Amino acid sequence: MKRNRLGFLAIGIGCFFVLFLFKVGYEQIVNYRQNNLLWKKRLIRFVKIEGKRGKILDVKGQMLAFNIPFYSVFADPFTFSADKKNLVLLSRALGINKKKLLSQLESSRRFVWLKRNVTNKTLEKLKGLNIRGVGVVDGYRRFYPEGNVASRIIGFCDVDNEGLEGIEKEYNDYLCPKCLHIEAFMGMKGILSRKDDFYDTMNGADVFLTIDENVQSFVRQTLKKAVEENGAKKALCIVMKPEGAIVACSTFPDFNLNLRSAYSYSKQRNSAFLDVWEPGSIFKLVSLSAAIGTGKVKRDKMFTCGSMRVGKHIIHDVYRYDELSFDDVFVKSSNIGVVKVVFDVGKKRFYDYVARFGFGRKTGVDFPGEARGLIRDVTSCSDINLANMAFGQGIAVTGIQLCSAFSIIANGGFKIKPYLVEKIVSPEGTVLYKAYKKKERILKQSTTQAVKEILEKVVEKGTGKRARISGFRIAGKTGTAQIPGKGGYGKETVSSFAGFFPAENPQFVVLVSFFEPQVRPSYGGVIAAPVFRDIAQMLIGYEGISKEWN
């Protein structure tokens, strides 16, 4: 063995080691910043942490909307090999046509939704297939446990869980979950492990409605039953507290929120807030209040109600009355009488009262897209127009406007803002929002007292007799409006009853309207008043309202 050759070899090896250390040192010390930057760039990710959308609950805390898991399937057309076997497997698992699947996959993007909202079963199938380039995103989806009940109030969300309608839209900012963008180190699976209590604080706030689910579903059942009997095309009912909280608001026909794609948009509108219609005699409430409030008409005045002409037009009454007292004009709901009353009040003062009651303006209810109603401008209002308005024709209002008008009488003269949301509570439990109860006196106490008396008489012995419940003082007004069609008013009507009870200390204001009932006579007193009575009876039992003393 040659020692010097071994020496050369050792030196050679040593040289390489030194070279290696130089290279490593260069990368680690000289080039450190650049290498570390690349290192960071690939390891640090911006991660979005998002909670879940807040729940919607009724006034007693019963859930009306919450979240359930939701899975969506996507594909990466770049890595997915669209051969026949894969396509068949995928189309069978997802239940999508092969051709449609192919067209979805013909994209230059790296991310294509194949199907959103797949069931657990499909998910299991997909996992079993294990096809490259196909993945699942788990999210959540809104679920509405009550289905049809209060569906038009709650509204709904789109697939990305943004509110589109109803409370979901109006309070979207509160319901939306908080979102955190954090810089996170990419690590092995689970470094950003889900701590559920942390995620819970990221959730959106819970919205508590003023709606009482028990009342709401009772109202819905009652309406449904009534519609089956009278064949109305549409029905609505609002139950409200005199200070503005809406306890129930139901329209019929309704739709199931969980299957809403099966219904057309027009069926999903909330007609209590969004649709306007001619109210008919219910509107005489305004005429009555104006007459008493202004003091232009004495209560002992008598009105001859045989026949009446306004310009070229003849005003009709359902029954022919010769002479009616002021009270009886309203109790018997005489059109001629009320026209005479309003003429006595005068156009400007009448318009003032229409405005005070809030017609022609939004009530401010917390619901998106509320309608204002239609009122002829005061300058273009002729005598016949005024005469029509006196008994509620030639004017268009919303259900909620009517209901809040009655609540003004019920609460002793205060204009209120109806509201649907009682409070909003953050996931930590702090109250973020509380219903603001607006109170603005617009009528004198004495006026409302007098109006209340007359409305009580309507139920006692007038057109609203069928709303009577023995032992309770109930105030209300009927209405049968003709629906304008082609070439004037036809035979179809809107039959309504609005009222409140108990009259001495009103707890609930209720409006019931049926659109185009098919049974005759279609008077509000015949069709709507019994429904009012059923609902009032339920509320009396439910809330434990005691009989009057005497």
Next chain:
Amino acid sequence: MFNKSFDVQLLIISVTVLTLAGILEVWSSSFVYSISHKHTPYFFIERQVAFVVLGAILAYLFYRMDYNILRKGSYFFLFLSFFFLLLLYFGFGDSIRGACRWLKIGGFSFQPSELARFSIILYTAQFLAKKGNKIINFRIGFLPLYLVICLFSLLVIVEPDVGSAILIVVTVLTIMYVAGARILHIILGLSPMIAGTIFVILIHPSKVHRVTQFFNHTVIFQVQQSLITIGSGGLFGKWAQGGGSYKNLFLPDAYNDFILSGLGEDFGFIGIFVVTVAIFCLIFSIFRIALRVKDDFARYVCLGIGISIAYQSIVNMGTAVGLLPSKGITLPFVSYGGTSLVTNFVIMGILLSIVSRNA
């Protein structure tokens, strides 16, 4: 100034340092891969520790055994590894990433090329010791050994593992060079490889990478990732931040072939320096033992072991930083890998046996 016990101490300390660094770094580099592929973080580290223990026991047994048995035993090992390579050639092996380098016997799988390395070192030492001064003779001292080596290389080439084949030839030629063979013969021995390379470049300049498998896409990617991994360690490494995670996510084979990169990320330049010095000390002490030993066969065995470990380390280190074309070879004592670990421990046992019997 240095005595025999100093060399042995240096040897043992170096091996200990390397083994411990290996256990630490295999753990750090493998647990993520282990979880995702084996559903437990301990798969690789458990095996690494088990193989270290097994290796240490075998090293002790070989240390107590008289190494002179290997003089005759070298033929046995040569035929055994020849047989195993043939088995691989006839398709009894396990294919990993297109190369058939593993043989499964019972529940164990091992790499015949490790055994081949071991047996070729023994055979070469035995051959050179037997020929003595005749190794300068081409026909008697050079050709027989060269032909045996070429036969082995061919079997390794068809695995296909061109790099290992070249490494075997170069190792043996280096041993012969140090033993005193003629430089002309050595160059002659290298010439088929040089000629082959030139031939390929001339005929198919664009296909060089295919023949050598050196510069294809994934390999370059791997070296880039390796440089980022090492470079991000800086001077002191990221161990204080709980270790670097880059190697776990972006560097394939971080726990065996690219273990140095992970080491650089975790322990920085200091860590790499310590390991490099330890390897050098190991080689240095083996060479010093080779110089001290009186018996020819034992000396050549020591020499072969030193050169083999040196070349393996050089290829592994060079690959990690892109100084050499990529070649998947383990870093002795550090990388994960049962066969290589056990073989290296056995080799150390033989070395100690040689030292203790050549006082």
